[in-house]
Amino acid sequence: MNAASNRLHHAFLIVVACCAMSLTCSITWNTAGIFFVPILQELGVPRGSLALYLTIVSFSAMLFLPAAGQLLVKFNARKLLSVFVLINAVAVGAMSTYTSVFHFYIGAVFLGVSQAFFLYIATPTMITRWFKARTGFFTGLCMAFTGIGAIIFNPIGGYIIATLGWRSAYLAFGLFIGVVVFPLVALLIRNDPRDMGLLPYGEKSSAEASGNGPEGKYAPVITGVPVSVAVKSSAFYVLLLFLASVALFTDINVYYPSIVTSLGQGAVVASTVGSASMFGALVGKVVLGWINDKSVVGGILFSGISGVAGVAMITFIGTHNATFFLIGAFLYGFGFAQATVQSPVLTRKIFGDRYFTQVYSIVMMFYAAASAIGQSLYGYIADFNGGSYIIPLLMVMGLAAAFTIFGITAYSLRKSIAFDNQ
Incomplete structure (x- = not known):
């Protein structure tokens, strides 16, 4: 050494x-x-x-x-x-x-x-x-x-x-x-x-990889596809569907205090539900990142199942027991973590490192647009239904299932993409 x-x-x-x-x-x-x-x-x-x-x-x-x-x-x-x-x-x-x-x-x-x-x-x-x-x-x-x-x-x-x-x-x-x-x-x-004069952490030099010497300088092979090629692939558009689903899923978070009230829970629960979901997101980001290092599909399934389970707990059990409402909000936070952890990991795995920043900035523009729509969408739906958030909650459960399917599908389509090498 x-x-x-x-x-x-x-x-x-x-x-x-x-x-x-x-x-x-x-x-x-x-x-x-x-x-x-x-x-x-x-x-x-x-x-x-x-x-x-x-x-x-x-x-x-x-x-x-x-x-x-x-x-x-x-x-x-x-x-x-x-x-x-x-x-x-x-x-x-x-x-x-x-x-x-x-x-x-x-x-x-x-x-x-x-x-x-x-x-x-x-x-x-x-x-x-x-x-x-x-x-x-x-x-x-x-x-x-x-x-x-x-x-x-x-x-x-x-x-x-x-x-x-x-x-x-x-x-x-x-x-x-x-x-x-x-x-x-x-x-x-x-x-x-x-x-x-360094290698990226975790990457071995050609000499070290062959067992002929210690780590040293070399020109690493960086693979990926440019934006012009990425936008022609089916994986790109399925990834956009994944991101739109995640964006709309995360937008319900700002409505949780109002949802608490509409479902008959008191002021104490209303004041803590946001903290519960954000604490879940905090823990979820670290856990989700760790899972993704082992399995991208595992990370998507983890967040998707947690998201469905959390929102279902809020909708069907939380009305009768405030503890389950908070647990549901915490689990929802694991799904919320998709936005900033799963999104870049999945984009990188599909389109590679070489043009990652250019591709990721384009797809996240679509994410931001979808998020801007969702910020008011759920409020309008609740107003139209007399202040009830049941329909938005059911939509969000569906969105958790949707981003799970879209994410796994986009990941599987990466095999059809030919990478450029540097």
Whole structure:
């Protein structure tokens, strides 16, 4: 064993930086709710008018995804991601100065373009570049920090709002991104292991693989298909159906407090059901990543069965017993984890590593569009049915079965795709 093999592989520092980037998602998305009441009280605007800024964030991210994918391929990842961390930090901090809801709409664009990287493509791309073993586990671990961040930042933000006001909380969050996340990204991110004379973690050199010598430098064979070829394959369109099903499945999560009330449960359950589902997603991301390293089909089945079982428990048993409602929400979280763990793993397994970032940015644009539809779809259906969420819940159970079938089908169709080699 040479001296280099005794040192910590830089891939693990990439994981630290990716976990830090996930914290920007927590601040941008998961803490938004704690600001609504004080902002509405000060600005005197309807809730829907303020909430529209989140829709603008979503659509901005969706529209910027293809460009983000191209930028991440063409430019140095450390410099590029560092710039967009700063954009996210300034955008969050600037919210402390807003005096009109229209300011939120303008700022939402900058939040969206930065989150196109951090919510969707930065972590899967960096893990794919730096790991050839345990890619699923480390993707899941990094994305789990979106949930860990929510657990940390919501109470901290709530305390700052209560003591110093909502403007101070936004300023504190912006400073955190700038002072903590930015240095970690700027110091730890490296574009490619070959730039440092390294192999991706878990990949052996040609000499080591043949048993003729220790690990060393070499030009690895990277396979994959370009977007122009991917879009002509049947696997691509089945993958889009998988992603649409996952997106619509995850959208029901924001309605759980209302669903609790509609099914006859009390305020205590309503206040904890969201935490139960998000804790399930946090655990599910790590578990799902670990399973995917052993079996992609096993990961899809795990999430699909958990999703069906969780929503069925909520729908048919949770009305009579609050404990089962919370257990069901926790199991639902395992299905929720598909969005950020199974999606990149499945895309990579089908279309390969070589053009992963370009292909993934395109398919996730479709995911984001489907998610934007689902965010209001279930509410309209419930309103049309007198406030009942039974039909949306039955739809979500069907969607869990659907993404299981679509995911396994897309994975099986990968065999018909001819890869380019580098």
